[in-house]
Amino acid sequence: MSRTWAIMGTGTIATAFAEAILAEGGTIAAVGSGSPERARAFAERFGIEHAHGTHHEVLSHDDVEVVYVATTNERHHLDVQACVAAGVAVLNEKPFALDRDHAASVLDVARQRGVFVAEAMWMRVQPGFLALHEQLAAGAIGKPRLVQADFGIVAEPDVSRRWFAREQGGGALLDVGIYPLTFAISVLGPPTRIRALGELASTGVDAQLAVAMTHRDGLSSWSCSFVADSGVEATVAGETGSLRLGGPFHHGSDLTRRQRDRVVETVEVVDADLGYRHEVREVHRCLDAGLTESPALCHADTLAALDAMDRIREQVGVSYG
Numbered sequence: 264m265s266r267t268w269a270i271m272g273t274g275t276i277a278t279a280f281a282e283a284i285l286a287e288g289g290t291i292a293a294v295g296s297g298s299p300e301r302a303r304a305f306a307e308r309f310g311i312e313h314a315h316g317t318h319h320e321v322l323s324h325d326d327v328e329v330v331y332v333a334t335t336n337e338r339h340h341l342d343v344q345a346c347v348a349a350g351v352a353v354l355n356e357k358p359f360a361l362d363r364d365h366a367a368s369v370l371d372v373a374r375q376r377g378v379f380v381a382e383a384m385w386m387r388v389q390p391g392f393l394a395l396h397e398q399l400a401a402g403a404i405g406k407p408r409l410v411q412a413d414f415g416i417v418a419e420p421d422v423s424r425r426w427f428a429r430e431q432g433g434g435a436l437l438d439v440g441i442y443p444l445t446f447a448i449s450v451l452g453p454p455t456r457i458r459a460l461g462e463l464a465s466t467g468v469d470a471q472l473a474v475a476m477t478h479r480d481g482l483s484s485w486s487c488s489f490v491a492d493s494g495v496e497a498t499v500a501g502e503t504g505s506l507r508l509g510g511p512f513h514h515g516s517d518l519t520r521r522q523r524d525r526v527v528e529t530v531e532v533v534d535a536d537l538g539y540r541h542e543v544r545e546v547h548r549c550l551d552a553g554l555t556e557s558p559a560l561c562h563a564d565t566l567a568a569l570d571a572m573d574r575i576r577e578q579v580g581v582s583y584g
């Protein structure tokens with residue numbers, strides 16, 4: 264069923280997601296921004312009827328069924344809290360909150376009130392990621408024992424923008440490190456021990472990190488960076504081979520199975536080019552089914568990643584307090 268959305272935020276990802284909603288036959292009834300001009304420009308671009316100069320005003324429309332929160336990191340939990348208080352379903356950008364405790368308290372209230380809430384960890388509904396997990400479940404490489412992944416991009420050096428802004432929850436970990444971390448958790452479960460090393464930017468947030476983790480039955484090592492342009496690849500090694508997802512791993516279609524140093528299979532991945540549309544479909548599917556939690560974008564995994572990121576920031580000396 265087609266759904267009526269509202270969007271909080273007018274930045275890069277709000278723009279990409281608005282296109283995905285419309286491509287999936289959804290309607291966008293309202294947009295909220297900290298700036299009336301930005302809200303108006305966004306509304307005009309996408310034919311949205313209501314443009315608001317505050318984010319939470321989008322909740323004043325009775326026809327809004329689901330809100331997409333695409334504001335900066337430090338606001339996420341407050342924006343979701345407002346949606347839950349209004350009884351409106353919400354898809355909240357990653358990271359769900361700056362730390363585990365804030366996320367847990369919002370999710371508790373959502374559960375009590377029976378409101379659908381999901382973190383927009385779009386990697387989890389991408390065909391490449393799902394194909395890799397199908398291969399693992401079918402035993403294609405035996406028992407997975409080791410995960411390696413990297414996510415390095417060179418962020419704009421402008422320290423006034425969100426990437427390096429401590430007051431906006433900046434840093435490579437919350438922005439891109441969350442992907443290899445979530446990938447490792449999806450294969451091996453939550454980490455049992457974590458060792459992190461980091462380089463900090465002049466603003467006090469993490470510019471890059473190297474992280475090693477133990478899991479109940481395996482190891483992962485991964486890195487994230489705002490100062491190095493890495494290949495953004497992920498490999499799962501098992502007892503009889505490995506699976507490598509590249510190009511980039513969080514929404515790529517380049518999935519190969521290897522034995523020793525040879526590619527033995529190129530796994531077909533279809534519809535990998537639909538981007539955020541998979542996430543829109545997942546939300547529509549959950550709402551149609553009357554679910555309050557998406558099995559793919561589940562709360563336990565959101566909390567496990569946030570818990571690990573709290574511990575990593577403590578080890579490398581980054582704090583948002």
Ligand SMILES: NC(=O)c1ccc[n+]([C@@H]2O[C@H](COP(=O)([O-])OP(=O)(O)OC[C@H]3O[C@@H](n4cnc5c(N)ncnc54)[C@H](OP(=O)(O)O)[C@@H]3O)[C@@H](O)[C@H]2O)c1
Nearest residue numbers: 272273274275276277296297298301333334335336356357
């Ligand atoms: N899932 C993904 O693939 C993905 C990708 C990128 C980012 N994200 C997440 O989405 C969130 C937003 O990221 P983003 O990349 O969209 O950030 P962004 O482009 O920097 O936008 C963030 C906010 O900055 C404000 N803004 C936009 N253009 C501006 C301008 N010209 N001057 C001043 N302020 C401006 C807007 O505030 P107003 O709301 O007040 O208008 C906007 O909501 C982050 O939490 C990030 O982690 C997710």
